[in-house]
Amino acid sequence: MLAVTADDHSSTGPVAVLANPTAGRGRHRGLLPALLERLATAGRPVELLTAGTPAEAEAACHAAVACGAGALIAVGGDGTVHRALQAVAGTAVPFGPVPAGTGNDFAADSGFPADPLGAVEVIAAALREGRTRPVDLARMTGTDGGDRWYGAVLAAGFDAIVNERANRMRWPRGPRRYDLAILIELARLRPRRYTLRLDGEVHELDAVLVAVGNGASYGGGMRICPDADPTDGLLDVVVGGRFDRRTLMRVKPRIYQGTHVTHPLVRSYRARTVELAAEGITTYADGERSLDLPVRITAVPGAVRLLR
Missing domain, CATH: 3.40.50.10330 (Probable inorganic polyphosphate/atp-NAD kinase; domain 1)
Known part of the structure; x- marks a missing residue:
C-alpha cells in the first residue's frame, strides 16, 4: 500500500x-x-x-x-x-x-x-x-437504490439478529440487555436460507452466521473474516452453516483468533461484488443498524484516505 x-x-x-x-x-x-x-x-x-x-x-x-x-x-x-x-x-x-x-x-x-x-x-x-x-471501503446498495458505506464488517446472521433483538428491548439496560438477547435468540436458533451471488456466481445455502468483511474484525476484536485485507479490492465472505446451539457456542469463542474458519461447517469466499438475500434480516455494518436484506455490496478500492 x-x-x-x-x-x-x-x-x-x-x-x-x-x-x-x-x-x-x-x-x-x-x-x-x-x-x-x-x-x-x-x-x-x-x-x-x-x-x-x-x-x-x-x-x-x-x-x-x-x-x-x-x-x-x-x-x-x-x-x-x-x-x-x-x-x-x-x-x-x-x-x-x-x-x-x-x-x-x-x-x-x-x-x-x-x-x-x-x-x-x-x-x-x-x-x-x-x-x-x-x-478500501464497502459500499452497500439497498432495494431503494440508496447507498451506505462501511469500513469493517457487515453482519447478516445470528449476530445481526441478536443486535436487532437487543435494540427492541427496553429492559435491562447496559450490557445485560445484549446478554439476554443472546439467550433469547439462542433458544430460537435455526438456519436460514440465503442466496449469495458472488461476482455473478449464485450459491444457495442454509446458514446461521453470515459476514461480509472489508476488514477482519467486528464486535471489538472478533476476527470473523480473519483473512480480509482492506487494501486488496476484495470482500471476504464467511458463512457458518447449519450450526445447532451447542456447536455454535463451542465455535463462537474461536472467532477471536479467527480459527473458526477451519470448522467443517464454515465456508469462506472472496469477491468484488456480493449480493446477499434472505427473509427477515436487518444487517448491521460497523456495529450500526443498516439495510434490510437484500443488499448489494461492492468493494471500492481506495475509497478513503487515511491519515497515517
Missing part, C-alpha cells in the same frame, strides 16, 4: 473533529481536550463538530466536508467512525479514526495505535507531512 503525498491533497481547510463523549461508556471523555491540543500541533485550525444524536453527527460530518474541511477526525468507536465515513467516502478529504470506543475494529485493522493519544500523534504527523494512505 503506497502513501499518498501532499501533492495529492493540498487542502488547507480546518480539521473537523466528530467526538462521541459516550463512546466506550465514557471512559475516554476527559481526554478530548488533550486530543484536540495534539491535533492543533499540525498547524491547522481544529473545529469540534456539535451533534446530539447519531443522525445529527452524520449530518454534521456531511456539512463539514461540503464546507471545505481539510480533514475529518472521528473520536469514538466503530459507530462514530461509521457515521464519519458516510461523509468522506469517495472524496479526497483525509480521515483519521481515534479509537475511543468499546469496539475499535476499523482503527485497529487499519494499523492505528490502540491508545487514543498514540493514534492522534500518528494523525497529527500525517497532517503535518501531508501524507495519506488509500484504504
Whole structure:
C-alpha cells in the first residue's frame, strides 16, 4: 500500500473533529481536550463538530466536508467512525479514526495505535507531512437504490439478529440487555436460507452466521473474516452453516483468533461484488443498524484516505 503525498491533497481547510463523549461508556471523555491540543500541533485550525444524536453527527460530518474541511477526525468507536465515513467516502478529504470506543475494529485493522493519544500523534504527523494512505471501503446498495458505506464488517446472521433483538428491548439496560438477547435468540436458533451471488456466481445455502468483511474484525476484536485485507479490492465472505446451539457456542469463542474458519461447517469466499438475500434480516455494518436484506455490496478500492 503506497502513501499518498501532499501533492495529492493540498487542502488547507480546518480539521473537523466528530467526538462521541459516550463512546466506550465514557471512559475516554476527559481526554478530548488533550486530543484536540495534539491535533492543533499540525498547524491547522481544529473545529469540534456539535451533534446530539447519531443522525445529527452524520449530518454534521456531511456539512463539514461540503464546507471545505481539510480533514475529518472521528473520536469514538466503530459507530462514530461509521457515521464519519458516510461523509468522506469517495472524496479526497483525509480521515483519521481515534479509537475511543468499546469496539475499535476499523482503527485497529487499519494499523492505528490502540491508545487514543498514540493514534492522534500518528494523525497529527500525517497532517503535518501531508501524507495519506488509500484504504478500501464497502459500499452497500439497498432495494431503494440508496447507498451506505462501511469500513469493517457487515453482519447478516445470528449476530445481526441478536443486535436487532437487543435494540427492541427496553429492559435491562447496559450490557445485560445484549446478554439476554443472546439467550433469547439462542433458544430460537435455526438456519436460514440465503442466496449469495458472488461476482455473478449464485450459491444457495442454509446458514446461521453470515459476514461480509472489508476488514477482519467486528464486535471489538472478533476476527470473523480473519483473512480480509482492506487494501486488496476484495470482500471476504464467511458463512457458518447449519450450526445447532451447542456447536455454535463451542465455535463462537474461536472467532477471536479467527480459527473458526477451519470448522467443517464454515465456508469462506472472496469477491468484488456480493449480493446477499434472505427473509427477515436487518444487517448491521460497523456495529450500526443498516439495510434490510437484500443488499448489494461492492468493494471500492481506495475509497478513503487515511491519515497515517
